[in-house]
Structures are given as structure tokens and as C-alpha cells.
Amino acid sequence: MDRSPDRRLVLSSARVDLLERGTSPELHGVPEVVAASWKRCVSQGVGPESFSGGYSEEFDAASRLVHCAAPVLDRLAQQIADIPACVALSDDRARILSRIDGDPWISRLLDRVHFARGFGYAEGAVGTNGVGTVFESGRSVQIVGEEHFVASLQSFACAGAPVRDPFTGRIEGVLDISCLSDHSSPVFHSMVRVAAAQIEQNLLLDRDVVQQALFDRYTRTESRSRDAVLAVGTRSVLSNRAMSTLVSATDLQALEDHLRFLAERHDDVDALVTLPSGATVRIDGDRVVAGSTVAGMVVRARLVCDVDATPPPVRSGPAVTGASTSPSMQAAERTVSDALSRGAPLLLLGEPGSGRTRMLGRRFRRLYPDGEVVVVPRAEIESAPTTVGRRIRADAAVPRLWVLGDIDALSAASASVLARELHVRGGRTALAATAVDGTRAAGEENRLLRIFRRSATVTPLRHRTADLPGLVAEVLGDLVPQREVRVTAEAMRLLERYRWPGNVGQLVEVLGHALRRRPVGDIEPDDLPSVCQSVPREPLRRVDELERDAIVQALREHDGNRKAAALSLGLARSTLYRKIHQYGISV
Template sequence: MPQSQSRLLRTAAARADFLEYGRQGAAGVPDVLAASWERSQQAGVDIDRPVTDFSADLDIGSRLVRCAEPVLDQLGSDTADLPLVIALTDNQARLIQRRDSSSAVGRLLDRVAFSPGFNYAEGKMGTNGVGTVLEAGQAVSVVGPEHFTEQLQAFACTGAPIIDPLTGRLEGILDISALAETWSPLMHTLVKSAAKDIGRNLLLDRNQAQQALFETYLRADTRSTRQAVFAFADSVSMANGAAQAVFDPVEQLAVREYATFLMARSDRVSETMTLHSGRVIRIRGTRIVSGSDTAGIVVIAEVVTDQACDPKIPVPGVGFADHVLPQVAVAGAETRVLVSDLRRPHVPIASGSSPGWMRACSELRDALATKAPTIVLGETGTGKFTLVAELFHADHPGGRSVSVDASQLRSGAESDLDALLNSAREQTLCIVRNIDQASTEGVERIDELFTTLGATTAPVAFAATVSDSSLDSDLPFHALLGHFEVAVTIPPLRCRTEDLTLIVNRVLGEIAPGRRVRLSPQALQTITQYTWPRNVSQLREALTHALRSRPVGEIQNQDLPSYCQTRSRKNLTRIEAAERDAIIAALRETGGNRVAAAEHLGMARSSLYRKLRSYGITA
């Protein structure tokens, strides 16, 4: 029996078990899929006859449609001979356009209301390649029995979010649908690539005023790689890596407000200002005007005197800032070099006491200390990249980190990197992010980069991050594994129960700086019991959602997103929490094999199944 058919049969069996027994019946099913089944069930989706709604007021001439059309034209041309259908939806999962490469598949999809105007949100139609992408915030393929409803199981659909690169907002979803037996993993790559192309078109489609602001910001950032550069407009705020490193969110807001006040009276300013920390900074700003429109302002800020602390004197609790490091040698607004700054205190991401996390930090410190080429594995959102950068800069306060996003590496990038790395005098670490997302061409460029770095006499080391779920794939990045000497795996959030309070407080401090906000004991318990398939990044989204309902004060259970409520509500003692974590660890070590996990734990299988249900474990 072909492996793909065997996998589908296992999924069908797991779905049947899920419908009968709940979450524990979905053993072995990916977390994204199991969570979607749960959401669909809780939304009351009928597995036999789901009911959707129709909207006649779609904006078929929207900016999204305008930017998507050339990509859809090319995609349709490239797949003209394939039995599939291409669909574009808005950010509410309503179909705007559908293009049929196969009229036969199109007629079948008509029967399940997969047509312009109809809503394919997960709460309407269950697990599918549109609504589940919207809920998960990532590209998703749903094949055959992976659908929640019976009537969609004849199909396979792969969807990817369309993100506006400037605002970071999800504008719509691109989907390719086919019959289940004709689905290919290549559709996943095809959809993700096309969705990124639409995102680039959204960036280019900005009006003249916004484009003028963006281009001025890029020029200032290119000239001032070691200086903090900001761009502010009514609905846009941009800051380069140096700005994020030097100024915390409260200080960034202060810069914005003061610069906006000054620029209301002058086209150009050069002023000093004192921040709440006592630091004195100089800001140089330019008002950007296009025709009669004021696009915004571009500001360069530099510290004149630093009264907060002397960076030469070690300060307890001061570490590398937990921010997103920029990309280097890639197309886009984030092209820059980051030089770390240790001035502002924060709770470092490396803080934690769970055994798996402490072990990962120790292994990573040792690898970086010996400059061994290191590959860092882990689920999406576990903090792989941030942890590498933080530990490197903790050992090399005067060092430099250079970040390259593998999925966006473009032609000509090598020369940019060569110039950056060959000029390195201080200790430098080159971090290649998400090498599993690199194209075949990108892998060739990264291979040349690693070969060069391995042979250089400059003080340069390199590391890379990869999603551990990609290790079983046939993706091109496998050709790069020979460059590495050490592999370190970062544990997922669900295996760091002891650290959750610390992590929650750090995330709340980031997204609500200066506010008096905390979690109620019940809300913290709910967070503790949820599995967090997208880890810290999803936790940040959940807390942001909660703050919209309760911006200050004590966040209650009902303020959290509904998906957080899918776990067991039982309050666990410390012993029970330790037992639960031990079970999760055993399941991970045995690849989800419950028989082997029970043996490993010295526990009867019946006892293990009872505890899986009691603790709400789905690993």
C-alpha cells in the first residue's frame, strides 16, 4: 500500500476516534489539525451538512484583488494542465475569485459552495485550507479525511496567508484545491511562494506618499546601519534593528510623539530630548511630502549621554534585548546589520528552570563558545533564533550578529554578505534563519556562504535554525546538514510548565509596557493546560487578544481566545504537573507511541490512557 494512502487511512481512523472520544482520540495527528478539529466541533459545525453563508457585498476591485491578479494569472498559466482550482479569499475567509484549471474539479467544488461570495471560515465549514489558515496564521494543507466534514473529504486544499509586508496584517488567503488523490506536497510550496508574491505586490502598490516614506526610510537605514532609524505615519510605525535594540517600546513611543510635535512646525529638525530613563538623545528628522500629501516623518536617533547605566559596567539582569533581529542581504525593509546593545534591562529569554530548556541553553552556550557550526531545531515560535542571538551577545558584548532569512535570500546577496563578513574585526555570528524554507536556488547560495565561512580566517562563526517537523521531508535544505557539527533542540512551550509564569510576565511586559496588567489564577491555569502548537508566538497572540478585552487589571479566563479553553480545567498539583510533563516527554521520546511510552514510564496502558484524558494530553 502506498505510504500516502496508508497515512490517509490512519488519519481517517484518528478522526473517527476523535469524534467518539474527543482530543485523546486524535493521537498521532499534527497539533494544527487536532486543534482545528476541536475548534470545528466547539463551533457546532455539522460533520454531514455544514451550513455557510453568502455575501453579495464583496469588494471585487479591492487593493488585494488588484495586487493578486497578475500572480493569479501566472499561477493559472503555470497550472493550466493540472486538475485543480485556484481561489482567493479576503481576511474573513470569503471567496472573492476562483479560477478553474479543471472544469471537472470546479463543478465538484460548486456542489460544496466553494464559490465566490461564500464563507469558508472554520466555524462555518470546519477544517479546510482557507478557514484553518486564518485560525492558524500559517500555510496549511488539508487532505481528504483531514477535513472535519464528510462532504469535503473528496478534496485536498492547500492555503497560505497573504501578509502585507509593511503592516504585517493578514489581507487574505490564497488556496489551491484539487481531488485528494491528485494532491502533491509541491502544492504547499507553490501556494506559499505565490502568496509571498502577492504580498510583495501589496508593498509596491502603496500610494505615492506611502512609497515616498518607505523609500526614504530604506535610504536612511542603508546609510545608517549602526544608528536607530524610525519612520512614523498615521497607521505605520517602522524601526530598524538598531532602534529596537537601543530603545524600549515606551522610549520609541516618546520619540514618535516628540518628533511628530516638532515636525508639525518644520520640515527638518535636529533636537535633543531626555527620555524617562535619564538618557539624552539627539533626533534628526525629515518630513516626507508627496505632492500635497504629508506621508510621515523619518527620524534618526542617537544617544548623547546615557545616565541609565554605563554599558562597560556589568549590571545584574541585563542581557541581549528580546526583539526580532533584522534580516541582512534580503529584499525588503529589514535589510540591515544589527550590533547588539546591552543597555536596557529586561527578562532575558534564556531565563528558565525547566530541565529541557536549561539543557538546551547549556548545549548552545558550549557550541557557541567553541565556534562550532550549530543547527538549532525546534517547533515554530519556540525562540530558536532569539536564544542563539542572546547567548552569543551575552558571551561577546562587543560582538556583532548578522541575520539572513533563508526564504528570502535573493540574487546578489552573496556580495552583500561578503562585504559584511570580510570586514569583520569583532567576533561575528552569522545566523541563517529557517533554512528549511529555502528554495533549491537559495540552498545553493547558502551552501556557498557556509563553505566560505568555514574557510575564512576572520572571527566569524555561523549557526542556522530549522523547524524539526521538516526533518522528515524531502526539502532541499538537507544538502546543507553536512556543514554542521552540533545540533541543539529547543523544547516546546508545553514542555516548560515551570517557566510559564516567567514567560507570560515577559510577554505582557513587551506588549503592554508600563501597564498594570496580570493574569487571574484561573487564566494562568488555562494557559498552563493549553498545548500551544505555535509556542511563544501563539502565546503572544493570545495575550494580545486578551488585552483588547481588558487592557489593564486582571485578565480573566473569558478574555483569552476560545481555543485556549480546549484543555482540561482540572487544577493540577505540583506532583500532577510533574507527572503530566513526564508523560509528554515520554510520548515525544517514543514518537507518540503510547505503548512504548507506557513501558518507558513503568505504567499500565490503561492508566496511561486515563491520565491522557485527565490531563488533556494530545502529544
């Protein structure tokens, strides 16, 4: 490691130049990873002389990561026992979980800079270092002396390597060797990379029961088949080389979403699936269950029909809107169209807000452009089932589709009365109903089910993210048909990242909010409600939602400067960073 006076002068001069001129200098002579880190520090308001990483009592010193890393840390500490250095492990929030010191002298020095258990070393709070910079860069780093952004750390050197979950690829923590810069060696960088890989191997052998079940099924299936094999869990995806070359990345994403949807509903699958590109694959496989928990689905896939290289003929007439790229959604649309064209009463299942009524109306009007769609809410059916039934039975002057809302929630008495009234209907009248819970709708007391002949399930929006650009354009067209409004690529990425618990109904609300802020032109990320810039790990309480919204608003007002946002909120920067991570905020 070059520690010559000339090298130190180059780094010091570049750092001064950066602090005086902002993020624009080229920073000649500064390693790329260090230069990028310094610029992030400036943009995030990190002080150049001292820092406060903040202490948290919420860290888990007995976590699975600590358990799997303990023997590796002990061996690594023994290997550097003759050098005044320490071995440390952080969690996924850059908080120090454990530290093994080579001697009391280095221990006292590290305590002075709060490199100790419970303290945070995120780059946005502490500056360039061997823990936080690993998270930001996604790779192992060695930071020596003047390469630290904060002056109070420049007497130290640190080498850090990410410890990734071998199943998800997510960084679970960082393994670090720290010492005084005069004792630094490039060997430390190699040592932490090797040791981090050993910890990852221990994590592989110590997977939780659900992940283990999915991994074991994938391994058995892949070893016995020459086909492409794909395993999809709630958080994880596994595939062999044959799968990665079978279809395009877009098709693969659609297939993964489709399998997550199937895993919630079916024990096994053997079906032809048409993908967004037009390619058709046959998939067959089974749902994987660990105890009472669905781990995911593992399937074999074979290409039945590849994409035709010949361009499709150009057709005249208006473009068809609302077309889905999701295989499960396409199957539902085909069932709905077929049932409506044949006049077969149809039951459409799906989560609230998933667009069940929207799909029925769109497909009905495509068959009967002059037709009418009448939606009857559940409350109206409950209050007057006889009246509703007689209105539906009446002959219509034009083709008419009656949609009964949420019949799975109807009382047995109302369902029975309505069923008697609907025994005979007019010839130009079509009938459909929506339900959330198919099991509840299938109760013996629900006599309405005897009327229906076909059923389909609308896919939740979280399982068809590829449809979002088309849906956004369609919803904007419905809300403001005469205006020129677009969603920028950055705003669309936020929409695609969000999980949409309220489905299409929530998308309509979100775009309505954005239009009130930006009635024409380009909708930017700041025009979207705060909820779209937050992907929390767990459902939030109302008080948490208010806190999240306040943090997002402060970050927006200060152009993402976290130091300024923390000051305006009256929070310590370490607390703000913890809240940003807790709420999954991206601003």
C-alpha cells in the same frame, strides 16, 4: 503525500476520538497544524458532517489585492493546466474573490461545496481548510483528504499560503490551489508559497500614496545614514537593524508612541528623549506628508546615555504614583511642575478626558501638600466672568490652584472680562487653564492668553499605552482606596488593545463599570464593558454599538461558542463571523 489506507485510518480514528472526547485527546499521528485546527473547530461548534460558509455580496472583486494578484493567478493556472484543479484567491475575511478552474469537471465539484466567489471559507464556519486555517495559523498549510474536519470536504485537497501586506505584515488574503485528494502533490504547497510571494511583491510596487511617501523617505534616510533609523506611520513601522539593537522592545514601543504624538503636531524634531528603561536617545527627523495627509515621521536615533547597570538606591517614603513612561508625557509633567513651582500661569493643552486637570492637581499637591485645587468649568466662566475673576484675585489662606476649563471655547466677551479681572492676583494663588484646540485658543480675541507664561500638551492615552498598568492601579486606588482589587493579565491586554477615544476619563468610566460587576478581587475580561472587547476600523453609529454589545453579551453567555451565540441571536453563523470581524470583537 501519504494517502495510504493506514494513514487515512489513523486520521479518521483520531477525528472520531476528538468528537467523542472533546478537545483533550493528544491526536497522535495528526500533523500539529491540523490537530490545532480540529480542536478550534470543536470549541467553535463547527459541524463534523456538513457546513454553511455563507454568501456575502460585500466582497470587492476589483480590489487592489485582486488587481495585484491577477497576473500571478493566470501564470499559476497555466502551470497546473494539465491537472483537474483550481487556483483561488480570498480576501482578508476568507471570502473567495476569484477562482480559475482547470476544467469544467472540477468546477462542478467545487460549486457543490460552495468554494465559489462570494462564499466564506473561514475556519470557524467551514472547518479545517486551505483558506481559513491559514488565517488561524498565520502560515501556509496543505490540507489533504481526511485532514479536513468536515466530512463533505474530505474528498478534496488544498494548499494555501498567506498574502501579506509587505508594509504592515497583515494578512490581506490567501492564495489557494484545490483539487481532489487523489490528485494532490506536495509541489502544490511550494507553488502557492512562491506565487504568494510574487503577489506580495506586486503589492509592494502598488502601495498607496501615503504608505509610498513614508517608505520612500525611510529608504532615502536609511541609505544615507549609519545611524539607527525609525519610520512610524499610523499603521506601519519600519526600522533598520541598528534600530532593533539600539533599545529594548519596551523602549522601542514608547518611542513609536512618542513619534506618532509628535507627527500630529510638529514638522520636524531634534530632541533628547528619555525612555522607560532610563536610556536617553537623541532623535532628529521630519514629518512625512502626502498631499494633505500626514503619513508619519522618520527619524535617526543615537544613544546618548545607556541604562546604568548599577541598581538605583532604595528610597524611603511612599512610592510616586502616576509616573509616566511616555517621553512626551514626561516633558509635559516637567513643564507643569516647573511652572507651578515658579508661580507662572500655565496653559495645558490636550484632548478631552486626557487627564489635564488630574495632572495639574497631582503636581500641585506634590508641591503643596496642604494646597487646594479649584476647577472652574467653562459654563461658570461664561455666566459670571467678573465673579470668577474676583474670587481668583482674593487672597487665599492656603496655597490654591485655580484651573479654568476649556478657555479655547470661551466667547471673546467673557474672555476679555476675565482677563481684566485677572490682571492682579493674590500671592498664594496659582493659575492654570485647559484647552483642547491650541489654534482656536490663540485667536486674537482671546485676551486671556496674555496672562499665561508657559504651556504644555498632555499626551492622549492611545499614544502612551505603556502607562496603562500604572494608570489602572492609580484609578482603582482613587475609586476604591480601601478594597483589594486587581486586573488580570487577560483583562489588561484588552485594555491595552483598546484605542481610548475618551482618554483617561473613559478609563475611569470603564473601571467604574467593572467595579460594579466585581467590587473586590480579580477583574476579568467579562467584567469590562463591551466596548473594550471591540476595536472597529471605523467609528460606530449608535445602532452599531447596540448590535456590537448584543453580540459580545451572547458570546460571553456561551463561553465564546460562536455557533451557540449565533443561534441565540437569530443570526446565520456566517453573518455573526462577519459582524465579529466588522466590529473587531475579541471574545
